[in-house]
Every structure is written in structure tokens, then in C-alpha cells.
Amino acid sequence: MNLLLLNHELLVLALALGLLLVDLWLPLPAKRKLGYVAVIGVGLILLYSLFCVEIPAGQPVQYAFGQMYALDGLALFFKRFFLLAALIVLLMSVEFADRIASGIAEFYALVLFALTGMMFASSANDFALLFVSLELITVTFYVLTSFQRGVVTSLEAGVKYLIIGALSTAFTVFGIALVYGMSHTLNFGVLARVAGRFSANPIFLFGLVCVLAGLGFKIAAFPFQIWAPDVYQGAPAPVTAFLAVGSKAAGFALLLRVLFIAVPDITAHWSNLLIILSGFSILYGNLCAIPQRNLKRLFGYSSIAHAGYMLLGVAALSAAGRSAVLYYLSGYLFTVLGAFTVICLVLRQADGADLSGLAGLHRRSPLLAAALTLSMASLAGIPPLAGFFGKFLLLKAVIEQIPAQPGYYCLAFTAVAGVVISLYYYFGVVRAIYWAEDPADLSPIQISKPTRISIYGCIAGMLYLGIFPNSILDVASRAVELLR
Amino acid sequence: MSPLTYIIGWPFCAALVLLLVPRTFRPVVRAVAILATLVSAVLALKMFCQFHAGMPGYQFEQQIPWVISLGISYHVGVDGINVGLILMGAIVAFAAACVSWEIKEREKEFYILLLVMTGGILGAFASLDLFFFYFFHELALVPTFIMIGVWGRGEQKNYATFQITLYLSIGALIALVGLIALYLQVGAGTFDIPKLAEYLRSPEHRLSGGAQKFIFPLLLFGFGILVSLWPFHTWAPLGYASAPTATAMLHAGVLKKFGLYGLIRIALPLLPQAAQHWTQLLAWLCLGNLVYCGWVAMRQEDFNRLIGYSSVAHMGFAFLGIATLNVIGVTGAVLVMIAHGFLAALTFGLSGYIYQQTGTVKMDRLGGLLRRLPFIGGALMMAAFAGCGLPGFANFAGEITVFFGAWKVFPVVTVLACWGALIIGAVYMLRAIRGMLHGPLPDQWAGVIDANFWRKVPFILLLASLLVFGCYPRFLTDKIEPCVSEKVVVTLLTR
Numbered sequence: 016m017n018l019l020l021l022n023h024e025l026l027v028l029a030l031a032l033g034l035l036l037v038d039l040w041l042p043l044p045a046k047r048k049l050g051y052v053a054v055i056g057v058g059l060i061l062l063y064s065l066f067c068v069e070i071p072a073g074q075p076v077q078y079a080f081g082q083m084y085a086l087d088g089l090a091l092f093f094k095r096f097f098l099l100a101a102l103i104v105l106l107m108s109v110e111f112a113d114r115i116a117s118g119i120a121e122f123y124a125l126v127l128f129a130l131t132g133m134m135f136a137s138s139a140n141d142f143a144l145l146f147v148s149l150e151l152i153t154v155t156f157y158v159l160t161s162f163q164r165g166v167v168t169s170l171e172a173g174v175k176y177l178i179i180g181a182l183s184t185a186f187t188v189f190g191i192a193l194v195y196g197m198s199h200t201l202n203f204g205v206l207a208r209v210a211g212r213f214s215a216n217p218i219f220l221f222g223l224v225c226v227l228a229g230l231g232f233k234i235a236a237f238p239f240q241i242w243a244p245d246v247y248q249g250a251p252a253p254v255t256a257f258l259a260v261g262s263k264a265a266g267f268a269l270l271l272r273v274l275f276i277a278v279p280d281i282t283a284h285w286s287n288l289l290i291i292l293s294g295f296s297i298l299y300g301n302l303c304a305i306p307q308r309n310l311k312r313l314f315g316y317s318s319i320a321h322a323g324y325m326l327l328g329v330a331a332l333s334a335a336g337r338s339a340v341l342y343y344l345s346g347y348l349f350t351v352l353g354a355f356t357v358i359c360l361v362l363r364q365a366d367g368a369d370l371s372g373l374a375g376l377h378r379r380s381p382l383l384a385a386a387l388t389l390s391m392a393s394l395a396g397i398p399p400l401a402g403f404f405g406k407f408l409l410l411k412a413v414i415e416q417i418p419a420q421p422g423y424y425c426l427a428f429t430a431v432a433g434v435v436i437s438l439y440y441y442f443g444v445v446r447a448i449y450w451a452e453d454p455a456d457l458s459p460i461q462i463s464k465p466t467r468i469s470i471y472g473c474i475a476g477m478l479y480l481g482i483f484p485n486s487i488l489d490v491a492s493r494a495v496e497l498l499r
Numbered sequence: 500m501s502p503l504t505y506i507i508g509w510p511f512c513a514a515l516v517l518l519l520v521p522r523t524f525r526p527v528v529r530a531v532a533i534l535a536t537l538v539s540a541v542l543a544l545k546m547f548c549q550f551h552a553g554m555p556g557y558q559f560e561q562q563i564p565w566v567i568s569l570g571i572s573y574h575v576g577v578d579g580i581n582v583g584l585i586l587m588g589a590i591v592a593f594a595a596a597c598v599s600w601e602i603k604e605r606e607k608e609f610y611i612l613l614l615v616m617t618g619g620i621l622g623a624f625a626s627l628d629l630f631f632f633y634f635f636h637e638l639a640l641v642p643t644f645i646m647i648g649v650w651g652r653g654e655q656k657n658y659a660t661f662q663i664t665l666y667l668s669i670g671a672l673i674a675l676v677g678l679i680a681l682y683l684q685v686g687a688g689t690f691d692i693p694k695l696a697e698y699l700r701s702p703e704h705r706l707s708g709g710a711q712k713f714i715f716p717l718l719l720f721g722f723g724i725l726v727s728l729w730p731f732h733t734w735a736p737l738g739y740a741s742a743p744t745a746t747a748m749l750h751a752g753v754l755k756k757f758g759l760y761g762l763i764r765i766a767l768p769l770l771p772q773a774a775q776h777w778t779q780l781l782a783w784l785c786l787g788n789l790v791y792c793g794w795v796a797m798r799q800e801d802f803n804r805l806i807g808y809s810s811v812a813h814m815g816f817a818f819l820g821i822a823t824l825n826v827i828g829v830t831g832a833v834l835v836m837i838a839h840g841f842l843a844a845l846t847f848g849l850s851g852y853i854y855q856q857t858g859t860v861k862m863d864r865l866g867g868l869l870r871r872l873p874f875i876g877g878a879l880m881m882a883a884f885a886g887c888g889l890p891g892f893a894n895f896a897g898e899i900t901v902f903f904g905a906w907k908v909f910p911v912v913t914v915l916a917c918w919g920a921l922i923i924g925a926v927y928m929l930r931a932i933r934g935m936l937h938g939p940l941p942d943q944w945a946g947v948i949d950a951n952f953w954r955k956v957p958f959i960l961l962l963a964s965l966l967v968f969g970c971y972p973r974f975l976t977d978k979i980e981p982c983v984s985e986k987v988v989v990t991l992l993t994r
Contacts, residue, residue: 392641397637397641398634398637398638399634399638403634403637407630407675407679410675410676410679411569411679411682411683414676414679414680414683415683417680427676428676431669431672431673431675431676434668434672435665435668435669435672438664438668439661439664442644442645442648442664446648449608449649450649484566485565485566485567485568488566488568488569489568492568
């Protein structure tokens, strides 16, 4: 067995355990700075991954643990994605540390454990590993969402996430059991060979739908979206950000693996199901976001809509669609993390993330105002930002399939309608930044140097992906080569 | 580097520079914006003069690959159709920057948005790549919404912003769906317009009738909404009445022509079969613009709404010209687009001046202004004459060409259109002149002052352009006509 294949996960795990150990000997004020250690560690692992790890030319997939764990282009893409997301989230957490009463080192360690889970998820080639990694992510998030123990909304968010998360876990396990019961295998590679035989077996299909439901909870797609607004609103800002980017991306990594590696023959018949999931997510998320006044709650609904947009690429059932999903996720990472860094700095009251709190931001800190504005513009899909080209690619992938299935016609127009609706509330945020009446407090906002760098990084990422999409698109299309 | 890249690039560079200028340096902010648009206008004029009429293909081309796997490249170039439009756009942008002295708050943001809008507009007209064609248009559209929402005027500002955003975004996205569908149906793996046209020219690659008939309406109605095709025009009068002067000038004058340009550049040559199928309907819809909207314009009390409706009505000529599908008609449509660009900018600019002086453009509250404002009033009168189609102004040349082209194809529509355009147009324009410029001067307006030399400059420039192209339309037609027969009409005939 080749343990070296797991080096990303092992390094992050070692870092997390190291932090917990160091925590024992550090005095309280120094513990907050421990976050920077985590940031540097994750940064080094990311650099290592970018420069020292590559997929060998003749061997597109390498396996470990008896084919349970696969390292291929897709896995590597997602591992780097998660490392980058965790890096920015950890920087955000350091800014947030003064609002956490105790256990800050555990907070950093939990973020790293969740990161480990996400990286395992990206390599899952077996229903057992899929389940274990999902649980690792979900259980750490139960703790993280309710980390501000003194704040009622945070606790409420934790409980809601726990109940609905447990429900989704139950669905997943039940589904896996049914699939195993019919096919006698948990391995995706074996399943791909035998799944064709079960394409008319109702129990097998029901099992798969249950697994899909479990993953639907993770990505917050309709009709499994019910938890998202409440949890996004109540959880601490860095956790919400990690939930919005990391957890959603992990859900998509698993969704792509299950649909296109484990059961591609069955997925080919599921275009209608995916069209409906995608279309309703877009409409539900966008329509419900309109009346929201709480910024984090607004992001909750908008994240449902974006899950819908990304499902467009999955529903297209084509390589172009899948690579569009990866491109869209990359743009989404910079956009959402940039926005949450601003939220974390500006809206310091625990549950007062009201839009009115943004008033006068352009005077208090032009950089933060610009960053949030660009994020909103990118989410709304305005050129030349990443969101525009991402939506263009997704739309193109869907329109490509219209001759095969007229349902895609409706889906394309639903997506277009969603984009138009979303302009309204995203501009509402921009309006609150620049054109609301100035509040009494116009004190400048202090931004620490590392956070400043991460904000510049997010802005640069949004612009770079939007203006020079070529390189990342190549990477994305190579990563999805093995899916079919 | 092609001069086109400079023409597009200067406004964007100036916008970047303005980001770095402190907001308290008001004269600097204004100077940078005016200078950048002036440079663009001068370069556009130089390019217009250097353009060789009658040469096949494109001139001043530049191509940089952008996304290779999808066949997207930054490709700019001009031919007879867009060279005049780019000149018009650059001149109007300069005029719009000049009249923006009325903006007193948040000047920096205003000028940045104005410059982005200018760069986007010029880029959209210069692009020979479907993706960038759309990309630049979208880049110009978003500032429009923000400018109306923030610097707009009137009680219905918020509603107007909401309406114009909704309509134009839907129109643009429908057109985008059409463009992507076109790209995929052709299957040449390129967004490059000349390459697509070349590919479709060979008989074995021709698009099937079904595919054409499915894509053409997407483009027709998507672009049509952007150009305020009846019955999708309701956003225009209210939007323009609420917009700040410069935005109304740029949008009504230039950006709106994007849809017409898209029909001429993309829909007609690439989807010829469907074009013949759908233009019957288009010819009747354009009567809605010409007659119905003209009729509505007669009943307006607010001068800005009146010119909003009149600009919707004038789009009817361009649609009629496009619907003829012959060389004369389409050439006339391009002429109308250019002439109306100057005219719309001029009337919105003048109305903005009057609004700035009096605080209202309600015609029943104004009167006798010609005595106090000899220059502005005189210019407004000339604009009104141009709007009625008086010979000597560029509009006459365009409208008469359209009618010549349309007579044979749609005789009934042409008769109704002549009646609607010439008589109704004269009625509402002259009524507005009488109400605002003649008659007794109310005491409250005794203090208004005429424009000084620098404020006259943009208006003189626009009037001069109208007269030059009106007295000598061959400056334009010599360039447009060969190009229309080479690129647009040829596919319609060889079918």
C-alpha cells in the first residue's frame, strides 16, 4: 500500500494534532497567534502540492487502501482548492479570534480536521470512504457552527445543523446499504462495471437517490436546502465561509465521483431529475434572497442559487459541463471568501449582520467596500469578473444539450431568469455600501497586514480568473478527463 | 497594435487612472475624462479618414487568442458598417463627458462609470468575436443602471432603474442564449465572426432551416428588447427621462444601436433563411414603433419623455431598413443609426441643459426660452427639424434611403410609415418647440443664462456632424454600401 499518496491528508492531520499539542504549553494571549502557524503550515502544504505533486504521465489514477482511495486529476484539483480555501478561512479566523471566548486553538484544529475530511472526500473511490469523509466534515462542522457558546443564534444554528445533518447522514447510510445489498460492492470501480445490470432495479435506484439526497444536503440544493439560511446566519463568519465554499465543494466532488465514476450508465438516464434539482434550486435561492436584510442569511439563499447554477454543469452530463463546474467553483472560492472576509471585519456584532451595518463603508474603508462590491458583481455575473465567464460556460454547456433533450431549453431560461432576479439583491448590497445614509460611526476600520493580503488575493483571483480564464480552464478540463 | 485597441483602451486606462486620483481634485477628474474621450474621438476620426472604402474584408484588424479551447479571441476590426458607428460613438462619448459638468456629487465615481461605459460601447462595436461583442456590451450596460439609480432624477427614479435593468438584462441574456446556440449549431468551434461567416458560406456547412428558425427569434427579440422594439419599448421613455444627461446621451445615442448592429452583423448574414421568414413580422412591428410611439409622443407633457418616445419611434426606421433585406434598405438603416446617434445625443444634451437651468422640462411650465437662450434654443430648433427629417440633416438621408429600399418590398408599411414618421414627427416636435421656446416668458425663468463658449462645444460638434453627414452622406454611404452588399446581402441572394 502506498501511504505516500495520502501525503496531503497526513500532513494536514499532523499539523492539526501539532496545534493541539502546542496549545497545552502556550499562554492564553499567544494562542490567538497560533492561527498564523496554521496559516503558514497550510500555505507550505499548498506550495508543496503545487510544485512537488503531480499525476504521473502513464498512470492517470493511483490507488491506495485496496482501491478505496484514488489520487487522480480531479482529486488533486480539489485538494488544492480545499487547501487554498482553508488558508483564507484560517486568516479570517485569526481576525475573528477575539470574539471566541475560549478554545481558540481547538477552533483552528477543527478547521484543519474539516479540511482533512474534505481532502479525503475528493479522493473517495468507495462508499465507505465517502461516508467516513462526509462524517468527518459534518461532525467537525457541528462543533464549529456552535462555537460561540454565549450566542443563542450560534447555538441554534448548531442544533439545526446537527438535526438536519443527522437526517442526511441517515439517508446516505440507508442508501449505501441498499446499493450494497443489491450489488455486493462498495467500490466505485466495480460498481461502474455492474451498475448497468441494475438500471431497472427499484431498490438499487432508490438507494442511489438516497445517497444523492445526502449529497444534496451538503451542497444545499433544492429540496434539501432548508438548513442553509439559518445555519449561515447563526454560525461564526469564518465557519459560514468554510461551509459555503469548502463543504459545498466537497459535496460537488463527491457528487461528480458518484454520478460519473460509480454509476455513469444510470446517470445518463437522470437528466430530468438533475434538471429539476438545478432549476428549482436557482429559482428558490434567488426568489427567497430578495427580501433578506441580513447579509449572512442573504448569502445562505444565494448559496442555494449558486448550488443550482453549478448543478447546471452536472445536469448537462457532458465534459464541458463538468469542467465548467470546476471553473465556477474556483471563481466562487475567491468571491465568497473575499466577501466573508469583509463581513468578518465589518459586521462585528454576533447576529447583527444587517445590511444597514454596511452604510458608510466606502468612507470607513474603501478597500473593503471595493472588495465586497466586486464580490457582489462577480456573484451576479458581471464582466470582467470570474462569475461572468463561469455562468457563460455553464450556460453554454446546457445549451449544447438542447438538441438531445428539450428540457434543457427550460433549464437555460430558468438560469437566465435567475441571473436577472439576482441582480436585484446583489445591487441592494452595493447600494447599502455606497448610497445609504451615513451612520454616526465613521471610524476607519483597522485591517491587519495578513488580512489585507488575503483581500488583495481574493480580488486578484476574481479578476485573474475572469480576464485570463485560459489556464484554469485547461486545468479543469484535464481534471475531469476520467469522468464519463 | 490596431488603432482600434487604442480607441477602446484609452477610456479604460483613464478609468483606472481616475481610481487613483483623490476625489477632492475635481478639475483633474473631469479633465482626465474629457481628455481620454477626446483622444478616442480624434483617433476614431483619423481611422475614419484613413479607411479605404470598397475594400473587401476588414481593416485595422488585431487578433489575440484568449480562450483557445473554445475558440474565443480578442479580435477587433472595422469595415464600412461599423467604422461610422465607432466614429459616432466616440464623438458622442466626448460630448457626454463635456456636458457632465452638471454632476456635482460623487463626480469621481460618475466619471469612472462613464469611461467604462464608453470603452464598453466602443469595444462592442469594434469586436469581431461573438464573445467579446457580448462581453463589451455587458460591460457598458451595467454602468448605465448604476448611473440612473444613483445620479438619476425625478420621482420615479427607482422604478425607472428597476424597469430598465430588468428589461435590458433579459434582452441581453436572451441574445446571449441565441449567440451561444448559434456558436454550437455552427459547430466550427470558433466565436470569430468572419470565420463563422466563411464557414457557413460553403454549402455543406449551411445551417438547417429548423436550426435557423429556432435561433433567429432569440436574436431578433433579444436584440429587439435592447433597441426598444415595439411592444418591448416601455423601459425607454421613463428610463431616459430619469437618467442623468450624459447617460441618456450615451445610451439612447450609441449603446442602443448595439442591438441593430447585432442584427446586421450577425443575424442577417449568418441566418439568412430565417431572416426572410421573420422579417415580415419585423416590418409590421416597426410600424408599432413609428406610428404608435409617435402618437404617444404627441401626448407627452414632459419634454424628456417626448424625446424618449421620439427616439423609440426613430428606431422604427432602422428596423424597417433591416427588414427590407436589400442593399439600399440596410445601408439606410446604418445611416439612420449613425444619424440618430448624433441627434439623440444632441436633444438629450440640450434638454439636460434646460433642466439644469430651470429644474424642470415640463412643457406647460416653460415658454419663451428662445429669448433668454438664443444658442440653446436655436440648436434645439435645429434638432427638432432634424428629427422631423428635414433635408440637410443626416436623418433625412437615412430615412429617405430606408424608404427607397422598403417601397418595393413593403409598400403598405412604407406608406403608413411615411405618414407616421413625417407628419406625426413634425406635429410633436413643433408642438414642443412652440411650448418651450416661443410664447410669453414666465417671470421665474427670467434669470436663465445661455451656454458659454465651452458649454457650446459639444452641441456645436454634434450639430456639425449632423450637417456634414446630412449635406454629404456619401462620406458614409460610400463606405457602407459595398460592405453591405459584400457581407450582409450576399448570403440572402445566393440561397
